[in-house]
Amino acid sequence: MAAKVLGYSREMGIAIMMEHPLPGKGGRHRQTISYGQSPNLSLLPREALAKEISDARAIYRRQGLYTPQIRRSLQQVIQSNKLAWLGVFEKGVNS
Helix, strand or coil: CCCCCCCCCHHHCCCCCCCCCCCCCCCCHHHCCCCCCCCCCCCCHHHHHHHHHHHHHHHHHHCCCCCHHHHHHHHHHHHHHHHHCCCCCCCCCCC
């Protein structure tokens, strides 16, 4: 997002902890599409956030763990980003 939003740095990012399943190796974070990848700079911030949330939702669904609590947590990530970066995640911004 640093390439798209003035004043943003990686330390300012909003994240969700994806716990490690027991037993298991590497945890859910390593299953995400963005793990170890460079950011896709062709995406708008809104598109990137939607893609990441959708990916996390799919991981929890595959594992039979997509509960109302997980759903609320993902919605909180969206809301926290919108509040922290007013206007950045609105439709039509930066397009």
